[in-house]
Amino acid sequence: MNEEAIKLTSYFGERHRVSGGRFSADALLDLYGQHEVATSILLRGTEGFGAKRHPRTDMSLTLSEDLPLIAVAVDSRSRIEPLVEPTARITGTGLVSLERAQLLRDDISAEDVTTVTPRYGAHEETKLTIYLGRQERVYRMPAFMAVCDLLYRRGVAGATALLGVDGTAHGGRERAEFFSRNAATPMMVIAVGSSDRILRVLPELGGLLRRPLLTLEQVRLCKRDGELLATPSVLPGTDESGMPVWHKLMVYTSEAALHDGQPVHRAIVRRLRAAGISGATTQRGVWGFHGGHAPHGDRLLQLSRRVPAVTIVVDSPERIAAAFAIIDELTTGQGLVTSEWVPAIRPGGSREQHPAA
16 A cells, blocks of 8 residues: 655654653653554664754763654654644654655555655655564564665665664554563664665565555765765755745764764764754664675674664755765765755744645
């Protein structure tokens, strides 16, 4: 089944609480579970900062007590729109964004995936997100590894598997617990590739997974393996209704990729914070690949980590141009960089909201 959907994404701190003392993350995922959202996932970041530019990092014992969180919820417009206001209240000063996506689930036929609506013109690619269970398996191997292997063999540009700690799957709440296998706790694989390659692989993914749940979004591919292909799309400061237009950059790198002796993703976050960008969050993956490098992740007896990392930056077009200049400088030999238009955003718990038309 293929349907138009809305992706609701929230960026906030792990220690943030709602009135009554509950953690915002618990309240938010309770909300999504009560409303039986088709899919949602809570991801814990490793480094980042928000509008107040307070650093959060797992490199410091003190700062690691309040790591950045990202919560993503995807469903039809009619089911997501009523959740925007309560999500903004729960996350407080956090950033909330709305984006359009195509949602594919359950039985995926060739007719469901014959087209992806172009939006960006030159250097346009498709971002495919596959939502899985943590212990889901395909032919006796972890499903996320099987998915990455298939995408790699089909020539997709890159994919990163990210582990969630809470969420919903097909409307049911799935939360990680300490004394549990957490078989259904959600995780996601984000892949970027040409629309043709992504469309061709979708029926295979539908046959590979027991209950597939996927989204498709259009992105502009800006850099691949250090090669500059395009800059972020030039957007006006406001749309036809006078509401602000926002931009998102996603940078796919690796823990093993270094700049001046530190991982590239950490250098990016620190340079962006110093430059006055509104916010950035890095998540560490567990498995993935980019370009011609075969899928890989953590292994025993390794001297350095080879896991992928994804850094997300959301800001105004003007500041995104400045952010891209920094990212371009720091990704001269590796990484994948994409840009997207964000048609609706709620910065810092603002009462103003741009509708995702």
